[in-house]
Amino acid sequence: MTTAWDSRSEKRAPEDSTHQTWLVGDTLTLARYDAVTGFDADSGKERWQFVPPRQTDICAASKTTDGTRVLVAHTGKTGEASGRCAVVTALDLTDGRELWNTTLATATGGTADRSDALAAGGGLGVVLDAGTGTGTTTVRAFDLLTGSERWTAAVPKGCAPARTAIAPKQVVAVLACGEEVKLAAFDPADGKERWTTPLDTRNGVATGSSVTITATDPIVLRVDEGDRGIEAFLTFGPDGRPGARVQVTGDDYGSIGPDTVVSGKRLFALTDGGPWGRLVAFDLTSGDELWQNDDIGGAAYAIQGLHAHAGRVMAVKASDRYGDHLYGFDAATGDEEEDRTFRDNVGSFDGLLPYKDRIIAVRSGSSAKPFTVYERW
Numbered sequence: 001m002t003t004a005w006d007s008r009s010e011k012r013a014p015e016d017s018t019h020q021t022w023l024v025g026d027t028l029t030l031a032r033y034d035a036v037t038g039f040d041a042d043s044g045k046e047r048w049q050f051v052p053p054r055q056t057d058i059c060a061a062s063k064t065t066d067g068t069r070v071l072v073a074h075t076g077k078t079g080e081a082s083g084r085c086a087v088v089t090a091l092d093l094t095d096g097r098e099l100w101n102t103t104l105a106t107a108t109g110g111t112a113d114r115s116d117a118l119a120a121g122g123g124l125g126v127v128l129d130a131g132t133g134t135g136t137t138t139v140r141a142f143d144l145l146t147g148s149e150r151w152t153a154a155v156p157k158g159c160a161p162a163r164t165a166i167a168p169k170q171v172v173a174v175l176a177c178g179e180e181v182k183l184a185a186f187d188p189a190d191g192k193e194r195w196t197t198p199l200d201t202r203n204g205v206a207t208g209s210s211v212t213i214t215a216t217d218p219i220v221l222r223v224d225e226g227d228r229g230i231e232a233f234l235t236f237g238p239d240g241r242p243g244a245r246v247q248v249t250g251d252d253y254g255s256i257g258p259d260t261v262v263s264g265k266r267l268f269a270l271t272d273g274g275p276w277g278r279l280v281a282f283d284l285t286s287g288d289e290l291w292q293n294d295d296i297g298g299a300a301y302a303i304q305g306l307h308a309h310a311g312r313v314m315a316v317k318a319s320d321r322y323g324d325h326l327y328g329f330d331a332a333t334g335d336e337e338e339d340r341t342f343r344d345n346v347g348s349f350d351g352l353l354p355y356k357d358r359i360i361a362v363r364s365g366s367s368a369k370p371f372t373v374y375e376r377w
């Protein structure tokens with residue numbers, strides 16, 4: 001693996017600042033607190049830049065794209081009513097063009113102050129906002145091209161959405177309903193409630209637990225309830241019916257860390273099992289472990305950049321002592337298909353993006369080069 005190009009080093013960013021990347025066609029885009037910048041993925045040349053108004057910061061960005069369109073949010077100027085993370089803008093990633101923007105309500109808990117409160121997909125831009133005149137948080141959808149409001153979701157009485165995402169043929173949201181967390185789905189055409197279901201039908205999941213949306217096809221939530229509670233990946237069918245679950249900790253594979261990815265109805269995870277750590281695959285239909293690989297671990301190694309797509313799993317094993325390696329595995333069997341060494345030191349990074357016959361390393365460090373692109377030699 002040889003270096004094709006490096007991006008420039010970015011100035012130091014606040015530790016909790018926004019960092020989101022998208023690869024659409026041949027445009028590689030980085031969203032930070034100070035700007036959204038599009039690069040030519042082949043050469044690294046900067047194509048465009050969207051800069052928020054003076055005295056404001058980009059504070060959230062949708063994790064998903066809808067074609068070439070995304071949502072970002074920025075703060076209002078100090079002292080303004082929109083001072084919180086409440087100004088939402090739709091961008092076209094091909095040229096950085098601003099399609100539209102809107103200012104959300106500012107009731108407590110009602111602003112889009114996290115990236116999981118913004119979603120793009122199916123022609124919609126979905127946000128968490130305080131309903132006009134209600135003072136309660138709800139789910140609102142806009143036409144992603146024009147910005148015209150499409151609907152406000154019929155959230156069940158006594159519930160408030162905490163996270164949202166767009167699944168195939170429906171919009172889903174994690175709800176705080178009194179003392180319990182639930183999952184709901186809404187019709188993308190008019191926002192009508194399709195179903196609401198407890199995360200755990202026997203004991204429920206307490207409000208305040210850590211609940212994140214890991215995937216939407218299938219729907220997978222990671223739930224960490226704490227001592228004596230649920231610590232598992234929970235799956236749900238498109239009708240809200242609970243499915244299989246994968247425990248965060250297992251005797252055979254250890255504890256699943258933050259590096260996980262869902263692809264092809266399988267969950268791939270890096271764990272702390274064994275003396276060195278493991279790459280483990282689970283079937284999300286049954287919850288069963290499919291395979292595990294210990295060879296990618298090692299006391300002198302750091303495993304990073306887990307990525308899975310189109311029947312293949314990739315990760316980088318970095319070592320100051322033994323060199324850095326790109327590994328590729330068959331997603332169904334775990335068989336090793338690729339082992340390539342890097343000519344240059346890769347350092348630390350957060351994710352991998354395959355592009356043509358190249359690999360893009362993505363970094364979110366405060367002063368690091370956000371992208372390095374490597375090619376197979």
